[in-house]
Amino acid sequence: MQDSELRKNNEEFIRKIKEQDPFFFDELKKGQTPEFFVLSCSDSRVSPSIITQMPLGQMFVHRNIANQVVTEDESFSASLYFALEHLKVKKIIIKGHTECGGIKAAWLDNDEEELQGWISKIRKSFPNKHDIKEISLDELAKNNVLKQVKHLKQHPIYKAYGNDVEVRGCLFHVESGELERLT
Numbered sequence: 570m571q572d573s574e575l576r577k578n579n580e581e582f583i584r585k586i587k588e589q590d591p592f593f594f595d596e597l598k599k600g601q602t603p604e605f606f607v608l609s610c611s612d613s614r615v616s617p618s619i620i621t622q623m624p625l626g627q628m629f630v631h632r633n634i635a636n637q638v639v640t641e642d643e644s645f646s647a648s649l650y651f652a653l654e655h656l657k658v659k660k661i662i663i664k665g666h667t668e669c670g671g672i673k674a675a676w677l678d679n680d681e682e683e684l685q686g687w688i689s690k691i692r693k694s695f696p697n698k699h700d701i702k703e704i705s706l707d708e709l710a711k712n713n714v715l716k717q718v719k720h721l722k723q724h725p726i727y728k729a730y731g732n733d734v735e736v737r738g739c740l741f742h743v744e745s746g747e748l749e750r751l752t
């Protein structure tokens with residue numbers, strides 16, 4: 570895709586929105602009151618607002634490879650704090666997906682130096698390889714979401730500012746488009 574196509578698509582996007590609501594952007598600039606805070610994998614196939622057809626302003630999103638809740642990750646901590654304390658989101662959604670390259674790289678012992686720091690974090694949520702005979706990568710992706718839901722509930726920012734905001738885990742199926750609810 571060329572830059573000019575991105576520009577053309579953007580113009581088309583503006584045109585369609587204004588067609589439905591001429592004042593959409595006037596409202597948008599007043600601020601955001603999103604209902605959801607979403608933690609999603611960075612994978613280009615799983616964009617949270619596209620798969621749920623949510624309009625701009627509804628989802629405050631943090632993305633990283635394999636949707637990890639890492640306590641020492643300052644970027645995630647800041648997003649979580651802002652979502653809870655300032656935006657007062659109503660729900661937190663942790664969304665993994667099938668065919669996840671991050672899960673695959675971590676499970677199949679990718680050895681690229683530049684990836685090791687993050688992969689070691691993904692691996693922390695895996696079951697012990699010696700304890701299980703066979704597990705599919707999609708099963709691991711599902712387990713990973715459940716682990717991250719637990720980590721989120723134990724996160725110091727959530728404990729301090731969460732006020733029991735609901736935390737849900739979901740798995741997006743790349744092969745069908747279905748968003749499966751796990752918790």
Ligand SMILES: [Zn+2]
Pocket residue numbers: 610611612634635666668669670671672
């Ligand atoms: Zn992924």
